[in-house]
Amino acid sequence: MYINLSDLKEIGGRKNVSLELEFPDLEFVDRDIKIKDSVQLDLEIYNTRDSFVVKGILEAELILSCSRCLKKYSSPIKLDISEDVMKSEMEDEEELYLDDIIVDNIILSLPMKPLCSEDCKGICPECGQNLNEGECDCEVETVDPRLAKLKEFYNDNE
Template sequence: MELNIKKISEKKGAHLNFNFYEKLSPMVIGGEKIDFNTPAFVEGTATNVGSGILVEGRLNTEILVNCSRCLKTVCVKIDTEFKEEYVKESKLNEPSYHELYEQGEIHIYKENKLDIMNEILENVILNIPMKVLCSAECRGICSICGRDLNVEQCDCRTESVDPRLAALQKWFEK
């Protein structure tokens, strides 16, 4: 996802529109593999704001993640807006820019090529829900026999017992 900003690089206020429709490779986040169900659609505008290039736009895609309870694959839509500022690499010689760069507030571009791929991936990651359920009523997997409780019942005793109560129960069983 590379923008050629040659046309707008010299003139403050100049802008260009762009769009990409690109298949992204699977990612591994916190040990979990995230696959893409559809290519990512990214569209927006790059504007020369004087100090750098401001890239604003919208990202649409669908990812495949596992249900937090039963591990079935669930498709999650991602539709989010993004706004990132890029400065020429040589600007990093100035301490104020260097600091912003270290903090991740700004990004850099080289020559006239501005690559937004990393920031797009960051936006995908930020928008992955912490907990995904295939349905609000998902009953999960039995922690003892491993059966999918949405499909069949099992006879395991899975009442979750408070560990303190469990200790008491054991004492009574003696």
């Protein structure tokens, strides 16, 4: 998606852009992210001599996968955007390419381990039951491997 800058040729000029855009095709490298509905952008763009400075706010609702229970959940975001797009790196000085700006800012805002909730119980390693939705009947023994070694040692010597 591009913003037309043909009316922003003058150095020192600025303009405000409010946009609500759908980005169905954004690629987030190998992250499993979807954008629900649209992205709301309120931007101010300045023409400096060598670059366009893009400042403003990005709002969207992301669909992320919980790293513990693997369930999809919705996560609203509101990000401050501050970018300096060098004219020398633009294909065309009359068009500002937005996709990279949006993808970079969203990826930077993501938690390392997304969680559907702080106290997500995750899934049972035996049967795969989502433990947020109910207990399963598995008896999962969580034994510290060091203690397990000790136990073996004592059992062998009895």
